[in-house]
Amino acid sequence: MKKTLLSSLTALVALATPLAAQAGTLTVKGSDTMVILVQRWAEEFMKKNPGTKVQVTGGGSGTGLSALQNGTTDIAMSSREMKEAEQEKLRARFSTTGVEIPVAKDGVTFYVNETNPVTALTVEQLKGIYLGDTTNWKDVGGPAANIVLYSRENSSGTYSFVKDNVLGGDDYAANAQTLPGTAAVVNAVAKEKNGIGYGGAAYAKGVKELKIKKGSEEFAPTADNVKSGKYPLSRNLFFYLRNKPSGEAKAFIDFTLSPEGQAVVTKVGYFPVK
Amino acid sequence: MQEQSLASPVPVPTLSAAARRRQLKEKVIAGLVTAVAFTGIAALILILIFVAKEALGLFTDPHARQEASLSKMFLPQVTRPGRPATFVWQPVSSVPKVSMIPLFIGTLKTTLVSMFVAVPLGVFGALFAAEFAPRRLREVLKPTIELLAGIPSVVLGFFALMVMASFVQDLFGLESRLNAVVAGLGLALAIVPVIFTVSEDALTAVPRSYREASLALGATPWETAWKVVLPAAAPGILAACVLGFGRAIGETMIVLMASGNAAIVSARLGDSVRSLSATIAAEMGEVVVGSPHYSLLFFIGVELFAFTFVLNMFATSWTRKVMKRLTGGAG
Amino acid sequence: MKHTTRKAVGLALTSLTGLAAFVIVAVIAIILLDVVRGGAANVSWAFLTQPPTDGMMGGGIFPAIFGTAALTLLMTLAVMPVGVLTALYLHEYAPPDSRMARWVRVAVANLAGVPSVVFGLFGLGFFILFVGKGLDRALGYEEMHWAQPGILWAALTLAVLTLPVVIVSTEEALRAVPLDHRTASLALGATQSQTLVRVVLPGALPGILTGAVLAISRGAGEVAPILFTGAAYFLPDLPTHLNSQFMHLGYHTYVLATQSPDVEATRPLLYATVLVLLMLTFALNLVAVIIRSRTRRKAASAGH
Numbered sequence A: 001m002k003k004t005l006l007s008s009l010t011a012l013v014a015l016a017t018p019l020a021a022q023a024g025t026l027t028v029k030g031s032d033t034m035v036i037l038v039q040r041w042a043e044e045f046m047k048k049n050p051g052t053k054v055q056v057t058g059g060g061s062g063t064g065l066s067a068l069q070n071g072t073t074d075i076a077m078s079s080r081e082m083k084e085a086e087q088e089k090l091r092a093r094f095s096t097t098g099v100e101i102p103v104a105k106d107g108v109t110f111y112v113n114e115t116n117p118v119t120a121l122t123v124e125q126l127k128g129i130y131l132g133d134t135t136n137w138k139d140v141g142g143p144a145a146n147i148v149l150y151s152r153e154n155s156s157g158t159y160s161f162v163k164d165n166v167l168g169g170d171d172y173a174a175n176a177q178t179l180p181g182t183a184a185v186v187n188a189v190a191k192e193k194n195g196i197g198y199g200g201a202a203y204a205k206g207v208k209e210l211k212i213k214k215g216s217e218e219f220a221p222t223a224d225n226v227k228s229g230k231y232p233l234s235r236n237l238f239f240y241l242r243n244k245p246s247g248e249a250k251a252f253i254d255f256t257l258s259p260e261g262q263a264v265v266t267k268v269g270y271f272p273v274k
Numbered sequence B: 001m002q003e004q005s006l007a008s009p010v011p012v013p014t015l016s017a018a019a020r021r022r023q024l025k026e027k028v029i030a031g032l033v034t035a036v037a038f039t040g041i042a043a044l045i046l047i048l049i050f051v052a053k054e055a056l057g058l059f060t061d062p063h064a065r066q067e068a069s070l071s072k073m074f075l076p077q078v079t080r081p082g083r084p085a086t087f088v089w090q091p092v093s094s095v096p097k098v099s100m101i102p103l104f105i106g107t108l109k110t111t112l113v114s115m116f117v118a119v120p121l122g123v124f125g126a127l128f129a130a131e132f133a134p135r136r137l138r139e140v141l142k143p144t145i146e147l148l149a150g151i152p153s154v155v156l157g158f159f160a161l162m163v164m165a166s167f168v169q170d171l172f173g174l175e176s177r178l179n180a181v182v183a184g185l186g187l188a189l190a191i192v193p194v195i196f197t198v199s200e201d202a203l204t205a206v207p208r209s210y211r212e213a214s215l216a217l218g219a220t221p222w223e224t225a226w227k228v229v230l231p232a233a234a235p236g237i238l239a240a241c242v243l244g245f246g247r248a249i250g251e252t253m254i255v256l257m258a259s260g261n262a263a264i265v266s267a268r269l270g271d272s273v274r275s276l277s278a279t280i281a282a283e284m285g286e287v288v289v290g291s292p293h294y295s296l297l298f299f300i301g302v303e304l305f306a307f308t309f310v311l312n313m314f315a316t317s318w319t320r321k322v323m324k325r326l327t328g329g330a331g
Numbered sequence C: 001m002k003h004t005t006r007k008a009v010g011l012a013l014t015s016l017t018g019l020a021a022f023v024i025v026a027v028i029a030i031i032l033l034d035v036v037r038g039g040a041a042n043v044s045w046a047f048l049t050q051p052p053t054d055g056m057m058g059g060g061i062f063p064a065i066f067g068t069a070a071l072t073l074l075m076t077l078a079v080m081p082v083g084v085l086t087a088l089y090l091h092e093y094a095p096p097d098s099r100m101a102r103w104v105r106v107a108v109a110n111l112a113g114v115p116s117v118v119f120g121l122f123g124l125g126f127f128i129l130f131v132g133k134g135l136d137r138a139l140g141y142e143e144m145h146w147a148q149p150g151i152l153w154a155a156l157t158l159a160v161l162t163l164p165v166v167i168v169s170t171e172e173a174l175r176a177v178p179l180d181h182r183t184a185s186l187a188l189g190a191t192q193s194q195t196l197v198r199v200v201l202p203g204a205l206p207g208i209l210t211g212a213v214l215a216i217s218r219g220a221g222e223v224a225p226i227l228f229t230g231a232a233y234f235l236p237d238l239p240t241h242l243n244s245q246f247m248h249l250g251y252h253t254y255v256l257a258t259q260s261p262d263v264e265a266t267r268p269l270l271y272a273t274v275l276v277l278l279m280l281t282f283a284l285n286l287v288a289v290i291i292r293s294r295t296r297r298k299a300a301s302a303g304h
Helices: A002-016 A032-048 A061-070 A084-094 A123-131 A157-165 A182-191 A223-228 A247-257 A259-268 B017-055 B062-067 B070-074 B101-132 B135-150 B153-172 B180-205 B208-216 B221-232 B234-250 B253-258 B276-286 B292-330 C003-042 C045-049 C062-093 C099-113 C116-139 C151-176 C179-187 C192-221 C249-259 C263-303
Strands: A025-030 A053-057 A075-078 A099-112 A120-122 A148-152 A177-179 A195-200 A211-214 A217-219 A234-241
Touching: A025 A032, A025 A061, A025 A247, A032 A053, A032 A075, A032 A099, A032 A234, A032 A247, A032 A259, A061 A075, A061 A084, A061 A234, A075 A247, A099 A157, A099 A182, A099 A223, A099 A247, A099 A259, A120 A123, A123 A148, A123 A211, A148 A157, A148 A182, A157 A195, A157 A234, A177 A182, A182 A195, A182 C249, A234 A247, A247 A259, B017 B292, B017 C062, B017 C099, B017 C116, B017 C151, B017 C192, B062 B292, B101 B135, B101 B180, B101 B221, B101 B234, B101 B276, B101 C003, B135 B180, B135 C003, B135 C192, B135 C263, B153 B180, B153 B253, B153 C003, B153 C192, B153 C249, B153 C263, B180 B234, B180 B253, B180 B292, B180 C003, B208 B221, B221 B234, B221 C003, B234 B276, B234 B292, B234 C099, B234 C116, B253 B276, B253 C249, B276 B292, B276 C116, B292 C099, B292 C116, C003 C263, C045 C062, C045 C263, C062 C099, C062 C151, C062 C192, C062 C249, C062 C263, C099 C151, C116 C151, C151 C192, C151 C263, C179 C192, C192 C249, C192 C263, C249 C263
Parallel strands: A025 A053, A025 A075, A120 A211, A148 A177, A148 A195
Antiparallel strands: A075 A234, A099 A195, A099 A234, A211 A217
16 A cells, blocks of 8 residues: 555656756647647658657647747747737847747638528628628628628637738727637538627638629639739748747748648648648 | 552543544544545636736736726727617627626526526426425436426527527517527526426425314315415525526526527517627637737626526525524424 | 325326336336437447548548557556545545544545536646646747647546545455455564555555546546647547647547537547447546455445
8 A cells, every 4th residue: 555655656756847848849739720820840850751750739829939938838929919028028038029930821711601692792791790780781782681700719810810811900890700710600600690700711621712802803712813923811820939940940931941840731722822 | 450549539541552543533534534624615716816917908908908907808999980879799800899788688588588488387286396386206306307307408409409499489589589588598407407406395395283273274275385385495496496597597598599699788688698608608719818809808707607606695594594403494 | 194095196206206216227228229320330440540521521530549549558658656645644644623524524525526528628728738838848948849739638537536536446346455454464474564564455446446446437538638738620640659649539529529520420430439439438447447346345345
């Protein structure tokens, strides 16, 4: 009895030695949007470089960036740009404002139910809808029915992106339902025939993706349109580092930006930056 | 031992060294156990202190005080020029809007729906189990309903989201699939076992003599249950409802998954709602530590703590009252 | 009113109460049926033993099972000694009418009512930002080791949450040990602590185990307290240290239900995960219910 207690105690003490960054280990932390992409990269990279271990953890862009400020991660992945307050903290601690590397693009897509006859909207129309000024589909060329708005949680990078780039910084209509994940939005729009929602292009299954109307042209969120910038609603997905990448970090980032790495981007459903 | 003269007072018998050690050991053990028993009290106090501590920024930091003052939290604000003042929860914004009113309304709506369903179900179910069910049935019924209490709330949330939402939408023809009714029904699943168990305990505590007297006076079993047993156990049943209410206010995952989380100020139950608890869970993950928004979420935590604390105090005092009265009456 | 009508009305209302009980049971049955129907076909050995793959759209849930088990194990190690000792104090040591005992009881009752999400905030504010930060400073770490979410902090948060469960069950179990056993032991010259360790605790063991099982079941299912204290969205590596993050069955359910990339493709996985979680908590609860009904019967006979 006492012996087992003792041995389990020793085991506990061994466990208690905290996880420290060991040589040969690269930690990446941050945006949940990017976890799956970066995990794939890590798997491929480790296959080619068995000596290096890449550890990927989510938790959100904010979590990743604050880990970068505290020195607990080598790379922070973020679906939004670093905020000034966060740069401030980084500077205070490491006297650097950090290095920003766009590694992929995410096209923010608006979805409607498959039965909805509307196929394309201008950014202005989307703004009207999400501000709550346009409340009926007939005002934008659809059937006479109330629009049901779906939005993301205010903690998500997509939320901020749409707010800044579609709503011009104004607030979403109060009656927009905020769902915890893009999948929940897709799921809701797929079931709600008067619904509209938004999220990453990677997620759009079971719903209709809206094209964006610019003048007389309409642009679908395709890889070409996103890369060329014709599709106006795309955002970069970033890696943040404290200093210029070197060693293992450099090797990993070089890999993600290589044609092979960017092919993974497409496979996961995002858009390449290169 | 020395011989004592009869005249001298009898001294306390001196203990052997071993016995003294034993006594000391007993004292130490008793002291340790008592010290550990403080953990419960300490935990409660620490919870309050540390949740409040992180919320304190709202009142000390000048930036936060300006961005999220109490008046901004509780009074209507003009959010778009030229529009009437409203209550808006938009904490992530160039000009954050931090009105708690939509969240209070959301919490209230889901809670009321759940109480509306769970109180009749729980109390009537308990009445059945305590008064009418044959003994065999009761012995199966009680553990079964206790099993419901064992279902993790995330599973109930999953069930509300995947199954009940579509059902409720079709049934009532609601515009939004996720709304106060769905979340309230999900919550009801979580609090029915609470109300059932506590009510059942209160009902079974009513002495048999009450029932026998009532039946002997010619009352039917129903009249006995309804007019004698139920009133006698009333404070306990009230406590059950209050406990259920407290649980419903604080329950997070079900509401987070099934309510739609839109901070709407309206009286309609078919609208989506955003509750206090779900707001914390949804927004904590990405918030900048130490920002006004961060403190605000902890402040909501303090509010939840305060509500449930007050409700619990009422519930425990009522339960104690009914138990005292009934056991006293029985004696 | 005539007696027969009174009887009829009574019978009608009585059946209404029966209906209420029936509805509750029916809902439990519906939930179970739905989960089993949706999940049973997808729970396979591979599902239980593999990590998620294809961006959580394939593979299994092994890291989540392991994480849940490790988390609840740590939690149990933390909560049981404290819970059992507190119950011992309340039932064996505290003098009758002790004011402190009353306060402890009030605190425990209130602790049981604190919303789980508030425990999450507490875990973040106390364990991570206060204890963790203090540890890092005391140990002289330049970088954050303990001041970040990890399995230890999540387990301790859950331990505080489940403390009332253990205390209440243990006290009930202590009550079931007949007073005669204690007096007999004391009369034979045993000290109080010897009596407790050799006589009372063994007698109360089933009830204490019930408390442990209930606490584990509760701890395994709670998601809100671990949201900010250690649960990871996606982490195929198993937690190896006390400050590692971990995957968790309940959180995985939440993630799959609301944030998976392709809802239709993950539905089978989601149902299978829910089924595993539900079976786990049900099995634990069933064990607890069985032990408890036995101890209750014993307690009833001990009371006379």
